[in-house]
Amino acid sequence: MTTYANRAFDTPRPAEYPGIPAPIFRRNWRTQPELPGPNPLLSDWLTLTFIRNTPQFLSKMQKRYGNTCAFYLSRRLFIGVFSAEAVHQVTVAQQHNFVKGVGFARMRKVLGEGLLTNEEPIHLNHRRLMQPPFHHGNLDSYVAIMHKLVNEHINKWDGKSSVNLAPEMMTITLEIVSQCLFGLESSKYTAQIAHSMEIAIDRIERTMLPGLERFDKSALSYFVAFEEAANQLADIAEEIIQTRIASNTTHSDDLLGILLQMRDHISMEHIRDEVLTLILSGHETTANVLTWAFSYMSNNPQAAADLAQEADQAQWIKEKRVPTFAELEASSTFATAVLNETLRLAPPVWVSPRIALKDCVIDGTQVPAGAHVLISQFVTQRLDTYFTQPNTWNPYRWMDPHFESSLPRGAYFPFLAGSRKCLGESFALAESRLILLLVAHKFHTSNTMPKAQPRTTYRAKGVVPTAIKARSKAYE
Numbered sequence: 423m424t425t426y427a428n429r430a431f432d433t434p435r436p437a438e439y440p441g442i443p444a445p446i447f448r449r450n451w452r453t454q455p456e457l458p459g460p461n462p463l464l465s466d467w468l469t470l471t472f473i474r475n476t477p478q479f480l481s482k483m484q485k486r487y488g489n490t491c492a493f494y495l496s497r498r499l500f501i502g503v504f505s506a507e508a509v510h511q512v513t514v515a516q517q518h519n520f521v522k523g524v525g526f527a528r529m530r531k532v533l534g535e536g537l538l539t540n541e542e543p544i545h546l547n548h549r550r551l552m553q554p555p556f557h558h559g560n561l562d563s564y565v566a567i568m569h570k571l572v573n574e575h576i577n578k579w580d581g582k583s584s585v586n587l588a589p590e591m592m593t594i595t596l597e598i599v600s601q602c603l604f605g606l607e608s609s610k611y612t613a614q615i616a617h618s619m620e621i622a623i624d625r626i627e628r629t630m631l632p633g634l635e636r637f638d639k640s641a642l643s644y645f646v647a648f649e650e651a652a653n654q655l656a657d658i659a660e661e662i663i664q665t666r667i668a669s670n671t672t673h674s675d676d677l678l679g680i681l682l683q684m685r686d687h688i689s690m691e692h693i694r695d696e697v698l699t700l701i702l703s704g705h706e707t708t709a710n711v712l713t714w715a716f717s718y719m720s721n722n723p724q725a726a727a728d729l730a731q732e733a734d735q736a737q738w739i740k741e742k743r744v745p746t747f748a749e750l751e752a753s754s755t756f757a758t759a760v761l762n763e764t765l766r767l768a769p770p771v772w773v774s775p776r777i778a779l780k781d782c783v784i785d786g787t788q789v790p791a792g793a794h795v796l797i798s799q800f801v802t803q804r805l806d807t808y809f810t811q812p813n814t815w816n817p818y819r820w821m822d823p824h825f826e827s828s829l830p831r832g833a834y835f836p837f838l839a840g841s842r843k844c845l846g847e848s849f850a851l852a853e854s855r856l857i858l859l860l861v862a863h864k865f866h867t868s869n870t871m872p873k874a875q876p877r878t879t880y881r882a883k884g885v886v887p888t889a890i891k892a893r894s895k896a897y898e
């Protein structure tokens with residue numbers, strides 16, 4: 423059925439991308455400038471602890487060795503750089519010295535040359551094509567769709583005493599992104615996408631260290647399932663595109679419509695990859711941050727009450743109508759503080775791996791070409807240099823109007839910065855504010871704080887069973 427020449431899983435790195443310098447192997451460690459870090463001979467043991475819990479591993483490295491440290495994983499040199507200034511250098515000031523690193527190479531197997539995984543010159547071309555639907559002018563129409571879908575969804579909670587919060591948030595955010603960006607009105611693909619994404623996300627993270635890709639074509643069921651999931655997702659994306667073409671409505675101005683009108687500038691394979699990229703990046707991240715936000719509020723009744731009060735006072739909620747994007751933003755000061763603080767402690771994207779293309783100096787540290795460089799939202803956003811009581815969830819710190827502007831650049835970067843900054847930041851904030859306010863207006867929610875299960879995104883473990891009570895009853 424398809425006009426698509428190939429699948430991402432089998433496509434080599436395009437020739438027009440920058441060449442990646444050879445990695446620095448452990449056997450050459452004596453030739454490298456000395457940096458603080460564990461003994462290179464512990465490499466194999468460290469690799470296991472890294473795979474077991476990567477955010478915890480990186481935090482321990484920072485605590486033990488400071489804001490710059492070197493360690494060997496899979497016998498290759500990795501340098502963790504955790505100061506705000508280093509983050510700024512890697513993401514903005516010297517961004518051209520880096521390409522995306524471990525994890526993204528695995529992600530390419532599923533998302534191909536979509537915006538998350540592509541490199542220059544394809545990246546800039548795609549980013550220019552895809553930016554218009556995310557301009558503020560378009561957000562009002564998205565907010566209307568989001569408002570309808572969130573209300574439909576939470577109305578189904580009426581009469582229930584509990585819900586599984588994590589899958590509920592995944593379903594709402596997946597339906598939102600599917601309808602806003604691709605005009606999909608039915609939830610026909612939701613279960614299939616959720617199932618295959620689950621497998622892909624697990625494999626991307628678990629097999630991210632270099633060397634494991636050699637098992638991709640083995641008969642090991644773990645790796646076979648990875649390829650099957652990638653192919654199923656590609657099937658779905660191709661069907662979505664072909665259905666749109668067959669419906670003769672390619673002129674519409676949603677993201678899929680815009681990409682299809684640009685077929686002279688972008689191949690069908692790349693359109694498929696962008697559809698998959700937006701489905702993945704556009705729902706999983708937001709769903710996780712919402713699950714964590716409700717969980718933190720369960721342990722902080724004052725914050726839950728303040729959010730409910732903000733919801734009750736919003737004019738558009740009182741009048742039971744759709745807000746504009748600007749009105750939503752203006753009526754959600756505390757909801758935004760809840761989101762900011764949740765994005766600080768439980769950032770959905772908790773590490774941004776890069777590879778140095780050339781020798782460079784990052785916040786005073788010599789980084790050789792070929793080194794893997796890790797910056798981590800999870801580590802930097804918990805440093806007491808920048809945040810008082812850094813491990814305490816305290817949304818009120820964001821209510822101080824000077825707090826955010828007093829942070830040094832690079833200290834808080836849940837959406838990254840520079841040319842690879844998240845394309846969907848405003849979209850994500852709009853849907854998150856809406857969901858927080860509409861749920862808080864209607865329900866009191868309560869759950870036990872889940873454990874973290876860091877995968878490609880920083881997830882809560884399990885389905886997060888959550889007690890719900892209609893508000894009138896909750897506050898009797």
Ligand code: HEM
Pocket residue numbers: 537538549599699700703704705707708711765769770771773774775835836837838841842843844845846847849850
């Ligand atoms: C709370 C929710 C979200 C968070 C925390 C988040 C965070 C991020 C981060 C950190 C990156 C950069 C990754 C890297 O290069 O290391 C990124 C990239 C991206 N995000 Fe998001 N994201 C969120 C929601 C969304 C949504 C809703 C969409 C689309 C509807 C989206 C679309 C993208 C795209 C397309 C990129 C690649 C941009 C590029 O490289 O040009 N994201 N996101």
